[in-house]
Amino acid sequence: MKNERWAPHVTVAAVIERDGRFLMVEEQTADGLRINQPAGHLEAGETLLQAAIRETLEETAHTFAPQALVGVYMTHIDKPGSGTTYLRFTFCGTCSAEPAPRTLDAGIVRTLWLTPDELRACRERHRTPLVMRSLDDYLAGQRFALDLLHTHSVGPPVADAP
Template structure:
């Protein structure tokens, strides 16, 4: 029996501010060179916070400590072969600095620090409209406590 259940792709993103600048990645995509917050997909068995810590380290070489949830965003991206829906959890937090010897993920050209004005001036290069939307929410002071999120493990028999 074919499973035709629709499911969104779950992603995480990090907002890290230092001296009025934000940690951003420049990455190669099918649409060319784009800029994005450190972000990526939730992997099997991970919590959302584990995923954002891992993705930030892989893409920027910065250790990330999530302090709050900025928002949960859904984006429907229509592509010629059919649409994809992303459910994105954006966290804000702190970095203890970069691990200089660490290699960045494949496709990541570099990590850089940009001001909000620089990000706005490059909106056409954003990987997704959620880059600016989540930054604006962060700048507006939107913060939700991390205990808003719960992860429940289910055993092999389906019991919790």
Template structure:
């Protein structure tokens, strides 16, 4: 039997700041109710930017326009009886339009909430991962990379590389 190929889980997250407050989601997780940036997994066929826009809309009902890459992060979570899970997270910052009033949020999302960095620092036990505050701190420190820092290439049906 051929051994299973190991691969990290690729995720995206969005940082949206307005008047010193950050758009966050409260979501049900296996560890209980947690705070996170709008975030989720990269789907097959998507670019990272498309995933960030989609996840933000699905989790907050706010259309998101990415403006810069804040950072790329790797986290490994140990799991009893397994090799654990490794996540590669690409966090973007940008603008969000007003929420679409009739759009339903993802089922695990309880609500959206705007919080200051100080409010977030005061409740680390409620963060989904340590990356929640790390990404905010990097954003506040001015970390910004141009959107074209990450290149997306795909191979067309005739084998020709196509840049997206």
């Protein structure tokens, strides 16, 4: 038996409000067309903030400026024959007024600016329950300073002295 180490999938998401509306993406998934905050996986070598900025740009063409951490969420998605655990870091902040001229990530159908009521009315189309949970936390004023997060990088091994 192979000794494999379990690890959750680390993801980031961005809550971006403008004039009472929130920047969302409509994306094609294995479960059909779903609505989500700009979100995605942390990639090797990047910080959580870098991942949130990159994912927002790739999915919306807007430049994201994180201002606070809304929350850290863990969810387990059960699928027939398997399951996946996600550890999601959700940030809030501002974004560029206009999207950059670029192609959106594969699977992203379009961006939407929706009110909280519009989002509540389509819960069945949310990618995960974390979409509404993190928005509700944001609306309740939940914010944590970004200096709560620390990234420690370990460089290449240093050769032993002779």
